[in-house]
Amino acid sequence: MTIQEQIDNHIKDAMRAKATDRLGLLRMLKSAIKYAAIEGAGLDAGLSDDAVIQVIRKEIKKRQDSIESFTKGGRPELAEREAAEIEILNSYLPQPLSPEAISEIVRAAIAEAGATTRQQMGAVMKIASAQCAGRVDGKSLSAEVQRQLV
Secondary structure, eight states, rough: OOOHHHHHHHHHHHHTTTTHHHHHHHHHHHHHEEEEEEEHTTTTTOHHHHHHHHHHHHHHHHHHHHHHHHHHHTOOHHHHHHHHHHHHHHHTSSOOHHHHHHHHHHHHHHHTTOOOOOHHHHHHHHHHHHHHSSOOOOHHHHHHHHHOOO
């Protein structure tokens, strides 16, 4: 079952359960996915699971930024709501890699690229990103590559 099918099923479940907050979030997510599909290839195009994961990550990033703004603005109740939405969105992402697994992937990518200095970080990141396949955020991956390319 694709991620889009899971979202559609969860929308139906949320309607039946009258879970308005969850329903609103899932509808917004479905809309963002549809918009990305239209933007990418046209009205009738669908998105692969990898592209859907990118859309979900983008939505999570928006909410993280909102949490920061709400916290600075003294609105903890809105920050909590955004955090709850992040939890729901995270449920559609693949299981993240452990720090040990990330370290091992980076070590293998460095060996494959033959990198020895930070100037070659781009080549290592390209290889490591492909192997991680969306199971780790770019910031964490970049930090690990920098740590190992001292």
